[in-house]
Amino acid sequence: MAPENDVIGSYFLELWRLNSKAASAAATATTSSSTSGMSAEDSEFEEAPTELDTVNSSGGFSVVGPDKLSVHYPNVHLHGHDVGVVQANKPAPSKRLIYYFEIFVKNAGAKGQMSIGFTAPGFKMRRQPGWEANSYGYHGDDGLLYRGHGKGEAFGPTYTTGDTVGGGINYATQEFFFTKNGSVVGAVYKDVKGPLFPTVAVHSQNEEVTVNFGKDPFKFDIKKFEAEERKKQEMTVDNICIPQNASYGIVRSYLQHYGYEETLKLFDMASKSTVPPISLVQENGSNEEDTIYAINQRKTLRQLIRNGEIDEAFRKLRDWYPQIVQDDKSAICFLLHCQKFIELVRISKLEEAVVYGRNEFEKFYRLAEFDDLVKDCAALLAYEQPLKSSVGYLLGDAQREIVADAINSLILSTNPNAKVGKSCLHSCLERLLRQLTACFLEKRSLNGDQGEGFHLRRILNSSRKA
Amino acid sequence: MSLFWIVIRQLAEIEAMATSKKVITREEWEKKLSDVKIAKEDMNRLVMNFLVTEGYVDAAEKFKNESGTEPDIDLATITDRMAVKKAVQCGNVEDAIEKVNDLNPEILDTNPQLFFHLQQQRLIELIRNGKVEEALEFAQEELAPRGEENQSFLEELERTVALLAFEDVTNCPVGDLLDISQRLKTASEVNAAILTSQSHEKDPKLPSLLKLLLWAQNQLDEKAAYPRIKDLSTAALEDPAV
Numbered sequence: 001m002a003p004e005n006d007v008i009g010s011y012f013l014e015l016w017r018l019n020s021k022a023a024s025a026a027a028t029a030t031t032s033s034s035t036s037g038m039s040a041e042d043s044e045f046e047e048a049p050t051e052l053d054t055v056n057s058s059g060g061f062s063v064v065g066p067d068k069l070s071v072h073y074p075n076v077h078l079h080g081h082d083v084g085v086v087q088a089n090k091p092a093p094s095k096r097l098i099y100y101f102e103i104f105v106k107n108a109g110a111k112g113q114m115s116i117g118f119t120a121p122g123f124k125m126r127r128q129p130g131w132e133a134n135s136y137g138y139h140g141d142d143g144l145l146y147r148g149h150g151k152g153e154a155f156g157p158t159y160t161t162g163d164t165v166g167g168g169i170n171y172a173t174q175e176f177f178f179t180k181n182g183s184v185v186g187a188v189y190k191d192v193k194g195p196l197f198p199t200v201a202v203h204s205q206n207e208e209v210t211v212n213f214g215k216d217p218f219k220f221d222i223k224k225f226e227a228e229e230r231k232k233q234e235m236t237v238d239n240i241c242i243p244q245n246a247s248y249g250i251v252r253s254y255l256q257h258y259g260y261e262e263t264l265k266l267f268d269m270a271s272k273s274t275v276p277p278i279s280l281v282q283e284n285g286s287n288e289e290d291t292i293y294a295i296n297q298r299k300t301l302r303q304l305i306r307n308g309e310i311d312e313a314f315r316k317l318r319d320w321y322p323q324i325v326q327d328d329k330s331a332i333c334f335l336l337h338c339q340k341f342i343e344l345v346r347i348s349k350l351e352e353a354v355v356y357g358r359n360e361f362e363k364f365y366r367l368a369e370f371d372d373l374v375k376d377c378a379a380l381l382a383y384e385q386p387l388k389s390s391v392g393y394l395l396g397d398a399q400r401e402i403v404a405d406a407i408n409s410l411i412l413s414t415n416p417n418a419k420v421g422k423s424c425l426h427s428c429l430e431r432l433l434r435q436l437t438a439c440f441l442e443k444r445s446l447n448g449d450q451g452e453g454f455h456l457r458r459i460l461n462s463s464r465k466a
Numbered sequence: 467m468s469l470f471w472i473v474i475r476q477l478a479e480i481e482a483m484a485t486s487k488k489v490i491t492r493e494e495w496e497k498k499l500s501d502v503k504i505a506k507e508d509m510n511r512l513v514m515n516f517l518v519t520e521g522y523v524d525a526a527e528k529f530k531n532e533s534g535t536e537p538d539i540d541l542a543t544i545t546d547r548m549a550v551k552k553a554v555q556c557g558n559v560e561d562a563i564e565k566v567n568d569l570n571p572e573i574l575d576t577n578p579q580l581f582f583h584l585q586q587q588r589l590i591e592l593i594r595n596g597k598v599e600e601a602l603e604f605a606q607e608e609l610a611p612r613g614e615e616n617q618s619f620l621e622e623l624e625r626t627v628a629l630l631a632f633e634d635v636t637n638c639p640v641g642d643l644l645d646i647s648q649r650l651k652t653a654s655e656v657n658a659a660i661l662t663s664q665s666h667e668k669d670p671k672l673p674s675l676l677k678l679l680l681w682a683q684n685q686l687d688e689k690a691a692y693p694r695i696k697d698l699s700t701a702a703l704e705d706p707a708v
Contacts, residue, residue: 018503189472240677246698247672251516253699254509260532267517267525299532306534397534401506429509431701432679434502439682442498446488446689454682456508459671460515 005324008413009331011425012406013369016335019393021376044453046095049088049198049213061126062086062202070210073109073202081126084202087119088213091195092169094450097229100168100222101198102179102212105140108160109207115139116167117146118176118196129199134192137201138167138178138185145178145188156185164219167198171450172233179220193448250429257427259298259408293415298408305404306397310340317407324410329363332406334370337361338377339403342394345380353381490692492705510535512672519661519670521548539666543569547660554653559588566656573663580659582612582619586626587652590643593629601630 017023051068062084063072073084092099103116117129117137130137130146137146140159144152159165159180166179169190177187200209212218248271255264297320304313314336317325325333337360344353357378364370376391383389393399412424426434433456440454490498514535517526523544526537546569553562563584566573574581585608592601605627613620625640632638642648658668676698683694691706 234674237674237677237681240680242673242676242680242698246676247516247670249699250672250676251513254513255529258533260529263525263529263532266528267522270522270525302532398507401534405506427509428699428701429512430504431499432676432695432698433504433509434499435695435701435703436675436679436682437502437504438495438498439679439686441502442490442690442692443682443686446686454678456504456512456675459675460508460511 046093087197102166107208109204111204113203261299308343488690516670
């Protein structure tokens with residue numbers, strides 16, 4: 001057996017492992033708000049500010065309310081170093097398009113010197129946001145924007161008792177923006193990278209401000225704003241040219257890759273009758289031969305697996321590709337044996353499953369590569385309703401799909417004309433999507449972890465109408 | 467901050483980027499690629515979305531069986547939609563209008579522009595078939611009143627009627643109206659309107675993802691040299707030019 005087959009087999013075992021009991025247990029342990037989904041999605045999770053930080057607040061100049069969402073300045077201020085500044089308990093999350101929060105001025109106090117802004121960690125907690133380096137603030141008494149020093153710039157209107165003021169970060173344009181009573185006041189370039197805390201300050205007697213980190217609805221329509229920003233990005237992307245029929249060709253090669261033969265036939269038939277007919281430029285004739293290698297056999301085996309007819313699939317493989325199933329301890333034989341066992345459990349032939357497991361699993365038990373997965377399979381026997389158990393995933397379509405895809409890839413690898421490398425593992429579509437995801441991740445990591453990632457699932461679930 | 471400082475800052479940034487552009491070798495990049503997880507189910511859905519939106523109804527049906535992927539729209543509605551599209555593509559505009567109204571009369575009621583374009587296409591087909599009198603009558607009775615509502619409709623109408631003024635229509639200044647592309651344009655407009663009326667996106671997701679890939683690569687180019695995909699049809703990685 002070629003070592004290459006081990007690579008392919010192990011690849012599909014890893015795919016299985018992503019769904020396994022251990023993997024899902026690990027996923028729920030790391031994220032408190034667990035959403036079912038890929039592990040990549042979970043790593044995106046960032047904690048957002050929920051309340052004001054009462055530990056690192058300015059030494060006694062201001063008083064944070066017991067709900068930790070309001071701040072009050074009880075004394076008479078004496079100078080510029082007794083500002084009541086409070087940061088949020090967490091920095092603004094950055095792996096997204098927009099972050100936003102609001103304050104409501106309950107009482108403008110003696111002089112109305114409250115402000116809203118963003119400050120870096122280690123900010124000097126006695127100064128207004130904007131007066132010090134790496135801090136930004138929109139001030140109520142003069143409507144000026146301060147960034148990094150004591151001199152403000154003309155920015156927007158002043159604000160006072162009864163006003164709602166918002167501060168946000170647009171990670172796509174690298175801007176801060178501020179709002180007053182539901183309308184945008186203005187935006188300013190964000191020339192700092194790294195974490196930034198939403199910050200509020202009060203600085204004259206009786207000033208009182210409440211903060212809304214999103215628990216209550218915002219006065220400003222942030223959803224609409226975000227949608228408009230996203231639209232702007234989409235327009236730029238839409239203007240990029242791709243070859244006509246590029247999608248068509250990629251879909252076609254996807255159907256070829258996975259051996260969806262029947263679909264392919266109808267797809268080809270339909271595209272001949274469109275107006276105008278779609279023609280793909282074939283650069284060389286041999287290309288076509290390569291890509292639909294053994295498509296009928298691959299289709300047949302996929303159907304057998306999808307129908308749970310594992311014995312028959314085994315038989316066909318021994319007939320057609322004995323080299324693939326020659327080594328009974330290989331990953332592919334392991335996958336097939338497990339699937340057979342799973343199918344027996346599915347139709348409640350538990351005694352038969354026990355016998356089958358005893359006969360076949362023995363040789364895999366002590367192999368580290370299979371150990372955890374054998375245990376998942378065997379665990380099916382412990383439950384009256386295995387589908388609802390922690391190993392219920394084994395009874396899903398996705399498990400059959402893994403087995404079918406593994407066989408498909410192994411057959412593709414027997415093609416003597418196959419180009420070396422990963423072409424038997426990944427379809428062209430998959431390689432493009434991997435590149436797309438990797439580009440987004442790399443772009444973000446080179447940009448101080450700012451901005452959205454790429455999530456196919458999210459895009460599939462969103463519908464973007466006209 | 468003054469404009470001067472903005473310029474200085476940007477220049478400094480450009481310089482910093484030029485000198486510190488990160489180089490990612492093929493080996494490193496492939497490691498990153500292999501860490502990406504793309505679910506088979508999601509790819510199937512993407513393909514299904516393409517088949518359904520582009521109207522490959524039979525293929526979509528088969529794909530549902532072969533891959534177990536549920537389409538995001540009732541497959542029966544695709545057949546109706548494709549019948550309308552085909553009718554326009556073949557020049558049977560009256561037939562198409564009737565079919566759209568059977569499907570959902572609101573589509574044309576709420577889309578005056580679409581309705582005008584269909585009527586315009588009908589006029590074009592009459593002229594194409596040499597039915598001069600019928601064309602004139604149709605233009606004056608059906609289209610002119612709509613032109614009064616909307617200036618751009620009126621201009622379009624005048625442009626279309628101008629076809630009658632030329633002996634050799636294929637070489638005249640408005641000859642493009644007789645081109646097959648005009649039919650395709652109208653057909654895709656109807657197609658999009660029907661999809662929208664069915665609360666479905668009018669374009670498949672795959673082409674925008676391909677554009678997004680090229681965009682993301684362009685963006686990353688500013689910060690790093692890494693293996694890129696140039697040819698979408700092969701998805702082959704090309705080594706970075708260092």
